[in-house]
Amino acid sequence: MTAPRPAGTVADPVAQADTVVQVRGLTKRYNERITAVDGVSMSVRRGEIYGFLGPNGAGKTTTLRMLLGLVAPTGGTVSVLGRPPGDPAALARIGSLVEGPGFYPYLSGNDNLRVVARYAGVPASRIGEALLSVDLADRARDTFATYSLGMKQRLGVAAALLKDPELVILDEPTNGLDPAGMRDMRRLVRSLGASGRTVLLSSHLLGEVQQICDRVGVIDRGRMLAESTVDQLRGGTELIVAATPPDVARAQLESMHEVESVRPYDGALRVRADDRHTALINRTLVSAGVAVTELRRDERQLEDVFLAMTDHEPDRQEVDDV
Amino acid sequence: MSDTIRAELFKLRKRPTAWVLLATAVVLSQIFGYLIPYLSYRTGDAQTVGGNVPRGDVLASTLPDQLVINSIGGFPVFAGALALVLGALMFGGEYGWGTVKTLLTQRPGRISVLSGQLVALGAALFVGVAVLFALSAASSLGIALAENQAADWPTVTDLAAGFGAGWLVLAMWASLGAVLGVTLRSVALPIGLGVVWVLGIENLVSAMAGSVLTALRPLRDVLPGVNAGSLVGAVMPDRVIDPPPGVTSSVAEPRALLTLLCYLVVCAAVAAWTSHRRDVV
Numbered sequence: 214m215t216a217p218r219p220a221g222t223v224a225d226p227v228a229q230a231d232t233v234v235q236v237r238g239l240t241k242r243y244n245e246r247i248t249a250v251d252g253v254s255m256s257v258r259r260g261e262i263y264g265f266l267g268p269n270g271a272g273k274t275t276t277l278r279m280l281l282g283l284v285a286p287t288g289g290t291v292s293v294l295g296r297p298p299g300d301p302a303a304l305a306r307i308g309s310l311v312e313g314p315g316f317y318p319y320l321s322g323n324d325n326l327r328v329v330a331r332y333a334g335v336p337a338s339r340i341g342e343a344l345l346s347v348d349l350a351d352r353a354r355d356t357f358a359t360y361s362l363g364m365k366q367r368l369g370v371a372a373a374l375l376k377d378p379e380l381v382i383l384d385e386p387t388n389g390l391d392p393a394g395m396r397d398m399r400r401l402v403r404s405l406g407a408s409g410r411t412v413l414l415s416s417h418l419l420g421e422v423q424q425i426c427d428r429v430g431v432i433d434r435g436r437m438l439a440e441s442t443v444d445q446l447r448g449g450t451e452l453i454v455a456a457t458p459p460d461v462a463r464a465q466l467e468s469m470h471e472v473e474s475v476r477p478y479d480g481a482l483r484v485r486a487d488d489r490h491t492a493l494i495n496r497t498l499v500s501a502g503v504a505v506t507e508l509r510r511d512e513r514q515l516e517d518v519f520l521a522m523t524d525h526e527p528d529r530q531e532v533d534d535v
Numbered sequence: 536m537s538d539t540i541r542a543e544l545f546k547l548r549k550r551p552t553a554w555v556l557l558a559t560a561v562v563l564s565q566i567f568g569y570l571i572p573y574l575s576y577r578t579g580d581a582q583t584v585g586g587n588v589p590r591g592d593v594l595a596s597t598l599p600d601q602l603v604i605n606s607i608g609g610f611p612v613f614a615g616a617l618a619l620v621l622g623a624l625m626f627g628g629e630y631g632w633g634t635v636k637t638l639l640t641q642r643p644g645r646i647s648v649l650s651g652q653l654v655a656l657g658a659a660l661f662v663g664v665a666v667l668f669a670l671s672a673a674s675s676l677g678i679a680l681a682e683n684q685a686a687d688w689p690t691v692t693d694l695a696a697g698f699g700a701g702w703l704v705l706a707m708w709a710s711l712g713a714v715l716g717v718t719l720r721s722v723a724l725p726i727g728l729g730v731v732w733v734l735g736i737e738n739l740v741s742a743m744a745g746s747v748l749t750a751l752r753p754l755r756d757v758l759p760g761v762n763a764g765s766l767v768g769a770v771m772p773d774r775v776i777d778p779p780p781g782v783t784s785s786v787a788e789p790r791a792l793l794t795l796l797c798y799l800v801v802c803a804a805v806a807a808w809t810s811h812r813r814d815v816v
């Protein structure tokens with residue numbers, strides 16, 4: 214086992230007070246060949262929106278299933294809302310949508326939620342509100358089988374919200390949604406976070422995660438690569454400078470002590486320097502007789518970081534044109 | 536668990552296939568129990584029907600005192616097959632739609648969910664048996680009135696025994712469907728296997744054990760269908776004509792009852808054990 218701590222270790226109680234999900238050395242081995250999750254440790258704090266990132270087959274869904282008690286871990290410890298996974302008392306406070314919505318095709322959206330509400334032990338009066346929050350109220354009387362992909366997904370999210378849950382676990386919630394639906398979903402997730410709920414959301418849509426998540430965990434091939442805030446992960450921003458003649462511009466920039474680094478990129482220069490030095494850089498270049506044709510800040514996208522992290526030799530041989 | 540049971544009953548009530556199965560059972564029992572015998576009585580003018588059955592007996596077989604056998608005579612085979620289909624649909628269907636994870640992530644634990652589903656299935660069968668008895672009673676009363684015959688109803692004890700035996704037979708078949716649905720995680724395969732078993736293998740083994748291969752008798756006497764037929768055969772009051780296929784006296788009543796209960800308990804336990812320890816993926 215590759216767990217950093219032996220199974221059964223209890224996390225310290227102080228950290229647990231506002232840690233909603235605590236995972237240590239979690240491992241799932243399906244058989245000799247497939248280790249879906251390999252020694253994953255992560256912690257989700259109360260009230261945050263946590264993004265769980267990883268490429269296809271990274272082990273996101275498997276990890277979320279283990280948090281919900283659907284899949285038994287091979288090793289490691291899991292505590293969700295202070296309880297073991299799948300514990301009824303914890304489940305009652307968790308709303309989840311894992312790997313697509315599962316509903317009865319012969320029941321209407323409304324009736325499907327009635328079944329879920331009964332199982333969850335919540336009053337049927339919550340159904341209307343849940344349907345409204347995903348914008349499905351006007352189709353609630355139609356049978357689930359007649360729903361479009363996006364409508365099915367919305368119903369899944371509505372079901373996850375029925376319990377008025379403390380913790381919401383969403384596995385790729387924007388799957389199948391159109392751009393407006395995605396935007397609505399982002400708003401919904403943000404509003405869940407704003408109302409004090411904890412959201413654990415898996416995705417490979419990095420723009421989405423970048424926009425709404427407080428912290429992210431990056432998983433690849435079953436292993437956790439990083440866990441930090443989005444900003445930390447992205448690192449600083451860069452300044453893109455297009456100027457002629459480029460060699461003079463480059464020499465000038467490299468001579469400035471405010472500039473950390475300069476590298477050519479796509480016919481221009483990428484300059485690493487603090488925000489507040491932008492004007493000074495411009496002035497320096499201009500006074501050195503360089504014609505500046507473009508000067509803009511470029512945020513390093515989460516996508517770049519993600520691809521850099523999860524790009525591995527055996528699987529991908531793409532040549533970067535940097 | 537009561538929330539689970541109510542949710543499961545709601546699902547069944549709203550499920551068209553459940554009603555199709557009930558309607559099929561009703562139509563079969565009415566046609567073979569009342570319509571065909573009554574028509575052959577009305578339309579025949581010979582003294583016997585079908586070669587050797589006296590006409591009077593054909594009419595008598597549809598009268599109220601034959602209510603028990605007319606209600607549950609088809610249970611060991613035909614209604615049994617339908618009950619097996621219901622069990623397979625109810626449990627196997629959850630896997631095809633991915634609703635297992637939806638149910639298991641709400642609140643109740645796995646054993647609680649499975650028990651609730653089994654209880655709901657049993658309750659639905661209870662309703663089904665009651666419907667079959669009620670409609671049979673209505674038809675036999677109608678025939679008695681139309682033909683100016685006495686409406687002698689079975690005793691309460693006979694009725695209760697027949698009702699209980701009928702329910703147990705259906706519950707046993709349904710639990711076999713359920714355990715196949717859970718272990719195979721599908722609907723089609725359990726139904727296929729179940730129907731081949733109920734309609735094919737049971738008959739084959741019984742027929743062979745009854746004639747050429749008496750060595751097969753111990754095997755025959757533990758088959759679910761043979762025991763179901765024996766229990767039904769044991770609880771029906773004096774009958775006027777030959778009972779429907781599947782009703783036998785191969786196994787003594789206490790043993791048949793015990794065998795069916797064993798099947799029920801073992802199926803429930805295997806289903807519970809399987810769903811308790813399996814990963815839901």
Ligand SMILES: Nc1ncnc2c1ncn2[C@@H]1O[C@H](COP(=O)(O)OP(=O)(O)OP(=O)(O)O)[C@@H](O)[C@H]1O
Pocket residue numbers: 243247248249250267268269270271272273274275276417816
């Ligand atoms: N029931 C199973 N049996 C065997 N292997 C499995 C099973 N479920 C998942 N796996 C394997 O575990 C690995 C992780 O799968 P998982 O579904 O967790 O990935 P994911 O990160 O959710 O991917 P995606 O982004 O495509 O949804 C994959 O290699 C997958 O093939």
Ligand SMILES: [Mg+2]
Pocket residue numbers: 273274275312384
């Ligand atoms: Mg997945």
